[in-house]
Amino acid sequence: MDYFRLPSFMKKISIEHCLTELRIPPEFVALHAAQLPFDCRLVMPSGQSWQVRLLNIASGCHFHTGWSEFRLANNIIHDDVLTFTMVDAGIFHVKRYNPRTGCPRLSDLQEDEYGGSDHSDSPDVNTSDDYVPSDTEGGDSSEEDDYAPDPGVLDDGCPTFTVTMDRSNISRSLEIPMAFWRRHIRMNSLQYPVYFNMNGDSWFIVIDHSDTNIWVKRGWRRFKEANNIVVGTRCHFKLIDRNEVQFYVWFDRE
Numbered sequence: 005m006d007y008f009r010l011p012s013f014m015k016k017i018s019i020e021h022c023l024t025e026l027r028i029p030p031e032f033v034a035l036h037a038a039q040l041p042f043d044c045r046l047v048m049p050s051g052q053s054w055q056v057r058l059l060n061i062a063s064g065c066h067f068h069t070g071w072s073e074f075r076l077a078n079n080i081i082h083d084d085v086l087t088f089t090m091v092d093a094g095i096f097h098v099k100r101y102n103p104r105t106g107c108p109r110l111s112d113l114q115e116d117e118y119g120g121s122d123h124s125d126s127p128d129v130n131t132s133d134d135y136v137p138s139d140t141e142g143g144d145s146s147e148e149d150d151y152a153p154d155p156g157v158l159d160d161g162c163p164t165f166t167v168t169m170d171r172s173n174i175s176r177s178l179e180i181p182m183a184f185w186r187r188h189i190r191m192n193s194l195q196y197p198v199y200f201n202m203n204g205d206s207w208f209i210v211i212d213h214s215d216t217n218i219w220v221k222r223g224w225r226r227f228k229e230a231n232n233i234v235v236g237t238r239c240h241f242k243l244i245d246r247n248e249v250q251f252y253v254w255f256d257r258e
Contacts, residue, residue: 007245009161011036012089016103019082022075025059025066033065036090040065044094046074049112049248051199051206078112091201091244091252162252163188164242174235180211180218189246194218198249200227200241206250231255 013032021027033040040058044067047053054077056070067074078100080086085101100109165184167173185191200207200223210222233239236258241251 007089007091007162007247007250010089010091010244011039012087014085014087017080017082017084017086023072025068025071027063028065028067030064037065039090039093041094044096046088046096046098047201047206048078048098049108051208052077053206091250095201097245097250162242162244164240166241167239169233169235169237169239171235174233178220178224178239180220180241182213182216182218185218188243189249193247193249196249198251200251200253201244202231202253 011032013029015022015026015029028040042058044056044058045053046056046067054070054074056067056074059066059068074080080100083103085103087099087101088096089099090096100112101107102109163184165181167178173179185194194211194213198209198211200209207223207227209220209224209227211218212221213219227233233255238256240254240256242253244250244252
């Protein structure tokens, strides 16, 4: 399924009822209780995430321990409208909307941009502002033959590309197949950052491109080291949001 079909719910914040906890709609719980672990994680568009603990009592299922910290850290106020999209078991992408305009709050979209987040990065080694993959490094990734869906990945409607780390590419930056991007993502999204989501964390990634290649300019080295990506690691990138360009990432290791 694509991002818009993932399980989601909406809440209008009332400080009277949402100060220390947030009740999850019972209809959502009835449908998705099996995917609601004791510890959940809320991820904002900035890439920052907070752990919250579920409390299941007679009045319903609530985000409890950790909710106040999440609310205060993001300055969530009375009448704010929040949407919660469950991208994996217990992992929710949270978006906040101004009730007067119906638009996302700019502070949520701009916070920690280009370096403020714990998972952002300065330009990676060998991926400076002037770096462009050469033909001998990556070839022309615009060719359609360079991308084909991975037959070993479950077809759930979310397109996936796979990269296997070998001795020739482990020390360079990650390249996203141009054919994959052209087929599934708007080309004007190349000017914006993307997000890699894994194990409840969201990593802020800055990309760059030429006419024939797309590569990670900032964030790959830290992501690679934090997740112990080595020669032989097979990395899967599943596109779960085509608008904000977010990938869910997992690995097969030798």
